[in-house]
Amino acid sequence: MPIPERFIEELIARSDIVEVVSEYVSLSKRSGANLFGLCPFHSEKTPSFSVAPDKQIYHCFGCGKGGNVIGFIMEIENLSFRDAVEFLARRAHMEMPEDGEDKALRGRRARILELNREAARWFYGNLSKPEGAAAVEYIRKRALAKRTVRTFGLGAAPNEWSALTDEMRRRGYTDAELVEAGLARKGKNGGAYDVFRNRLVFPVIDVRGSVVAFSGRILDDGEPKYLNTPDTPVYSKSRNLFALNLAKRSRRDMFILAEGNVDVVMLHQAGFDCAVASLGTSLTPEQARLMKNYKEKVVIAYDSDGAGQKAAQRAIGLLEPAGLQVRVLRMDGAKDPDEFIKARGPDAFQVLLDQSANHVEYRILAAKSKYDMDTDDGKLGFLREATQILSENPNRVEREVYTGRVAAMVGISKDAAAEEVNKAVKGRYFAGKRQREKQVMRVDAEIQPKGRGNPYDNPASARAEGGVIRLLMTDPELARFTDGLTGEQFTAPFLGKIYDTILRRAADHESVSPAVISAGLTPDEAAQLMQILQAPEDLSAAREILSDYIKKIRESGGAKETVQDLGRVYEAKKQTKG
Numbered sequence: 134m135p136i137p138e139r140f141i142e143e144l145i146a147r148s149d150i151v152e153v154v155s156e157y158v159s160l161s162k163r164s165g166a167n168l169f170g171l172c173p174f175h176s177e178k179t180p181s182f183s184v185a186p187d188k189q190i191y192h193c194f195g196c197g198k199g200g201n202v203i204g205f206i207m208e209i210e211n212l213s214f215r216d217a218v219e220f221l222a223r224r225a226h227m228e229m230p231e232d233g234e235d236k237a238l239r240g241r242r243a244r245i246l247e248l249n250r251e252a253a254r255w256f257y258g259n260l261s262k263p264e265g266a267a268a269v270e271y272i273r274k275r276a277l278a279k280r281t282v283r284t285f286g287l288g289a290a291p292n293e294w295s296a297l298t299d300e301m302r303r304r305g306y307t308d309a310e311l312v313e314a315g316l317a318r319k320g321k322n323g324g325a326y327d328v329f330r331n332r333l334v335f336p337v338i339d340v341r342g343s344v345v346a347f348s349g350r351i352l353d354d355g356e357p358k359y360l361n362t363p364d365t366p367v368y369s370k371s372r373n374l375f376a377l378n379l380a381k382r383s384r385r386d387m388f389i390l391a392e393g394n395v396d397v398v399m400l401h402q403a404g405f406d407c408a409v410a411s412l413g414t415s416l417t418p419e420q421a422r423l424m425k426n427y428k429e430k431v432v433i434a435y436d437s438d439g440a441g442q443k444a445a446q447r448a449i450g451l452l453e454p455a456g457l458q459v460r461v462l463r464m465d466g467a468k469d470p471d472e473f474i475k476a477r478g479p480d481a482f483q484v485l486l487d488q489s490a491n492h493v494e495y496r497i498l499a500a501k502s503k504y505d506m507d508t509d510d511g512k513l514g515f516l517r518e519a520t521q522i523l524s525e526n527p528n529r530v531e532r533e534v535y536t537g538r539v540a541a542m543v544g545i546s547k548d549a550a551a552e553e554v555n556k557a558v559k560g561r562y563f564a565g566k567r568q569r570e571k572q573v574m575r576v577d578a579e580i581q582p583k584g585r586g587n588p589y590d591n592p593a594s595a596r597a598e599g600g601v602i603r604l605l606m607t608d609p610e611l612a613r614f615t616d617g618l619t620g621e622q623f624t625a626p627f628l629g630k631i632y633d634t635i636l637r638r639a640a641d642h643e644s645v646s647p648a649v650i651s652a653g654l655t656p657d658e659a660a661q662l663m664q665i666l667q668a669p670e671d672l673s674a675a676r677e678i679l680s681d682y683i684k685k686i687r688e689s690g691g692a693k694e695t696v697q698d699l700g701r702v703y704e705a706k707k708q709t710k711g
């Protein structure tokens with residue numbers, strides 16, 4: 134029985150390739166967006182084995198091996214596809230669709246989930262008992278409504294050493310189970326004591342509705358301010374977000390990413406039911422991809438202090454590569470969303486959301502702050518840098534809007550500024566074009582991995598076919614501009630097959646990430662695809678480049694020029710010369 138496509142996608146999303154590969158290879162070098170290490174599949178002294186965290190694929194420039202995380206495990210653990218999927222599913226704490234999973238582990242997980250649910254009820258129940266008084270007082274001070282407390286299932290961990298542990302023992306749970314669930318710790322004298330003490334407790338509920346962990350905020354001046362369940366058989370903190378279970382159902386088309394759980398709860402109470410938080414740790418790439426599964430946009434609403442803004446910059450660096458549109462909220466005069474809403478009300482926060490500075494504006498303002506705008510030199514320097522930033526932006530509408538703003542800042546007409554930006558875009562396009570043409574010249578040497586037969590009848594067209602695929606995978610929106618091109622017009626059948634798959638999935642708004650697409654390919658085909666995706670592509674003129682590629686494919690359609698033909702032409706030339 135085949136494994137369902139959706140399960141494979143979920144598995145890939147939950148198996149970060151950098152984490153998986155790092156268990157075998159030390160990825161100690163960074164170059165651009167990629168990490169490099171010594172290839173585990175061939176012997177080498179300088180690293181040519183690369184992993185692309187944004188695309189979730191690996192590729193070796195030395196031996197040509199490449200693919201997604203499942204392919205990597207197949208190769209390195211010498212497993213079949215199904216066994217590699219099982220291997221990764223165990224690692225990601227995912228149940229195989231049918232009973233491929235180890236029964237004992239499944240039993241343990243079910244037991245921990247049950248324990249968590251009972252503990253959550255017990256914490257909640259404490260709010261109406263004397264031992265919950267401190268938590269109730271905190272809830273009152275923060276002005277959290279009863280309904281909010283119930284929606285989130287908030288609770289109280291009493292200021293005692295083993296209140297929860299004692300209660301759960303009475304209900305038949307062992308100390309070992311409490312420790313494995315992350316609710317208790319082993320004491321020096323062999324006993325167990327509560328992890329959460331004197332805290333307001335936030336259950337962490339996964340998208341399936343199970344209580345998988347807890348997060349506790351201290352109720353006095355103690356440290357740490359937030360305490361979170363460590364990784365357990367049912368929970369991995371890098372693959373969950375606080376309140377995602379609620380926020381994923383929100384009708385708003387974005388997530389609001391807040392710093393702490395209290396912010397999230399306050400935002401939901403104020404009607405912003407799309408708020409989530411990263412659970413104590415700083416944001417992870419997996420969390421970014423998790424968000425991308427549900428929505429396209431994220432607004433970062435971190436604290437407005439220096440630490441919060443630095444964290445926001447870090448978050449941008451993770452969210453954008455995951456394909457999310459990122460904006461950053463500026464809460465002037467308030468330190469966090471809670472304070473802002475309390476002082477100015479939800480409507481003012483909505484206005485803030487509407488006009489939140491997006492990433493482009495952020496970069497332009499950062500550039501502006503570097504120059505003395507009172508001098509001509511300063512204005513010129515800023516204009517040069519701002520047009521560069523704008524020329525890199527693939528979104529035409531955004532480019533136009535911000536060109537107008539930059540013009541106003543410098544005090545020139547919008548047309549003049551637009552001309553500067555267009556010059557920069559064209560410069561990048563032509564520089565890229567020369568580069569692309571050079572690549573076509575080198576095509577034979579470059580396109581085929583060493584030690585494999587040439588799979589392409591027409592290398593020049595195959596280069597363009599690969600280019601189309603690369604562009605569409607980077608920006609599926611471009612599928613609208615493929616001008617009726619079909620996979621049948623491709624000279625390389627397997628590239629045509631990939632192209633058709635991308636068009637179909639893009640039309641259905643399904644993921645076209647390399648990791649997902651390569652799941653349906655043979656190892657050799659996957660390696661070819663990885664090779665294709667390695668070439669850089671400048672997205673600022675993506676539509677022009679796309680139509681260049683399409684033209685090339687159409688020109689070579691029908692007239693398949695084979696490598697053998699090229700060889701004969703070369704031989705003939707030599708003979709006429711000699």
Ligand SMILES: [Zn+2]
Pocket residue numbers: 172173174175182193194195196197198
């Ligand atoms: Zn290699």
